[in-house]
Amino acid sequence: MxxxxxxxxxxxxxxxxxxxxxxxxxxxxxxxxxxxxxxxxxxxxxxxxxxxxxxxxxxxxxxxxxxxxxxxxxxxxxxxxxxxxxxxxxxxxxxxxxxxxxxxxxxxxxxxxxxxxxxxxxxxxxxxxxxxxxxxxxxxxxxxxxxxxxxxxxxxxxxxxxxxxxxxxxxxxxxxxxxxxxxxxxxxxxxxxxxxxxxxxxxxxxxxxxxxxxxxxxxxxxxxPRTRFVADFMGVTNFLKGRWSGGVLLAGGGALPGPLQQVGADGSTVELAIRPEEVLLQPGAEATTGALTAAVLQAVYHGTSTSYTLRLPDGQTLMSREPNDGASGYAPLRFSAGDAVTARWRPEAVHLLQS
Missing domain, CATH: 3.40.50.300 (P-loop containing nucleotide triphosphate hydrolases)
Known part of the structure; x- marks a missing residue:
């Protein structure tokens, strides 16, 4: 050694x-x-x-x-x-x-x-x-x-x-x-x-x-991941632009769940990364604290998992990937293009990226 x-x-x-x-x-x-x-x-x-x-x-x-x-x-x-x-x-x-x-x-x-x-x-x-x-x-x-x-x-x-x-x-x-x-x-x-x-x-x-x-x-x-390059290379596909306002991070048309330590002054922008498997979907567009409403653009079946591409209220896109259990692996997909959904994730799933 x-x-x-x-x-x-x-x-x-x-x-x-x-x-x-x-x-x-x-x-x-x-x-x-x-x-x-x-x-x-x-x-x-x-x-x-x-x-x-x-x-x-x-x-x-x-x-x-x-x-x-x-x-x-x-x-x-x-x-x-x-x-x-x-x-x-x-x-x-x-x-x-x-x-x-x-x-x-x-x-x-x-x-x-x-x-x-x-x-x-x-x-x-x-x-x-x-x-x-x-x-x-x-x-x-x-x-x-x-x-x-x-x-x-x-x-x-x-x-x-x-x-x-x-x-x-x-x-x-x-x-x-x-x-x-x-x-x-x-x-x-x-x-x-x-x-x-x-x-x-x-x-x-x-x-x-x-x-x-x-x-x-x-x-x-x-x-x-600390930077956009590392996040991208390690397979993160969700990159959102956000803005600080009174210690709250606004992105995708809503306030993201904390705790997130504000970096920069109010009004300053930040890029954040969220892994697709961390994005959890529920049916219906219910605007609540720490959740974003979205519309399903595309649903793709991968066998053991299904990925959903979403459009957020501010025009940004977000991807969710969820596993298919024994039943849903053969059943119809949970969501289809055009469905309204609510997306949420654990606060610690959000990573602020260094410029």
């Missing part, structure tokens, strides 16, 4: 700023995921930690030691990439043992470690197979074992499951989570898949244009 600290880490390629002043800490044994769209700087950040790319400015510390100027080999890091780079002419055992042989580890110790790792990744029965005789998931486990067998201080993974189909990808996510927890290893992971990040991580760093927009637990970035 290792404690990782990044301080004002930046990378510039000519006039292009790939990563800008990234600072964060990963405690020993934690699993951190860098999450964001293509080109946001997450892979460049990971490669600077690994020692594969030198930073333009900033420092990388592992267990308090400044490793910024050290090579990848001197950092004791295990790496797994989407392109697995297994040696086709070597067996599973030989592939896993390769890093240990390069480090001139004693043959008996190599055999012990390789045997142990193959048991952990459940490939001991395939030890004599070659990569072209393995499935995609099995090849992925070989690459993981090869990275772990050197007993790295940190495990770095850059979109390792990107080439796998959905079912196999989900199975490998479960295995990776279990292995890293069992071995108490510090892991840094890169993905653009929100569900993957939420399922695997202790911490998630959402990146945008080279910066970390939010760093927090999976629950924090999912349930309490």
């Amino acid at each position: 290792a404690h990782v600290q990044l301080s004002d880490l930046s990378k510039r390629y000519g006039v292009f700023q790939a990563v800008e002043t990234v600072s964060m800490e990963v405690q020993s044994g934690e699993f951190l995921t860098l999450l964001g769209p293509s080109g946001c700087g997450k892979t460049t950040t990971l490669r600077m930690v690994a020692g594969l790319v030198p930073p333009t400015t900033g420092t990388v510390r592992i267990d308090g030691r400044d490793v910024t100027a050290l090579s990848a080999a001197q950092r004791g890091i295990g790496m797994v990439f989407q392109s697995l780079a297994l040696f086709p002419h070597m067996t599973v055992t030989e592939n896993v043992a390769f890093g240990l042989k390069m480090r001139r580890v004693a043959p008996a110790e190599i055999a012990r470690r390789v045997r142990s790792l193959l048991e952990i990744v459940r490939l001991a029965h395939l030890a004599d197979r070659y990569p072209n005789q393995l499935s995609g998931g099995q090849q992925q486990r070989v690459a993981l074992a090869r990275a772990l067998v050197i007993e790295p201080s940190i495990l770095i993974l850059d979109e390792p499951f990107g080439a796998l189909d959905r079912k196999l990808r989900e199975a490998m996510q479960v295995e990776l989570r279990q292995i890293t927890r069992d071995l108490h290893i510090t892991a840094l992971f890169v993905t653009h898949d929100q569900e993957e990040a939420l399922m695997l991580s202790d911490l998630v760093a959402v990146m945008n244009q080279g910066r970390v927009e939010q760093l927090g637990t999976p629950q924090e970035v999912f349930r309490a």
Whole structure:
């Protein structure tokens, strides 16, 4: 296990700023995921930690030691990439043992470690197979074992499951989570898949244009996004414009339920986010405190859930998504286009977004 600290880490390629002043800490044994769209700087950040790319400015510390100027080999890091780079002419055992042989580890110790790792990744029965005789998931486990067998201080993974189909990808996510927890290893992971990040991580760093927009637990970035970008990337589809008036937030043609702490003077505007599953609908347009009247524009059946697109009195739109229980999954939808409804939600479901 290792404690990782990044301080004002930046990378510039000519006039292009790939990563800008990234600072964060990963405690020993934690699993951190860098999450964001293509080109946001997450892979460049990971490669600077690994020692594969030198930073333009900033420092990388592992267990308090400044490793910024050290090579990848001197950092004791295990790496797994989407392109697995297994040696086709070597067996599973030989592939896993390769890093240990390069480090001139004693043959008996190599055999012990390789045997142990193959048991952990459940490939001991395939030890004599070659990569072209393995499935995609099995090849992925070989690459993981090869990275772990050197007993790295940190495990770095850059979109390792990107080439796998959905079912196999989900199975490998479960295995990776279990292995890293069992071995108490510090892991840094890169993905653009929100569900993957939420399922695997202790911490998630959402990146945008080279910066970390939010760093927090999976629950924090999912349930309490701080910016429009984070909310949008994490699947929030409801963004409303509101206005402060005497400590009350007016939006959608009514007053929103509190408690909400006023930010700015009366008359100032704010953008807020509400997840669709938090919006609860009742039949009939009943204007009450903390609820908004609306008209249903569209109803879409998704099997396990139904989504409703609503028009609010001030012209803004709102989406509600509610689960279908065993009965309503086969029954007609609760609402149809043109129906009048009342929308409400828990006060804590509203998140004011930073500009």
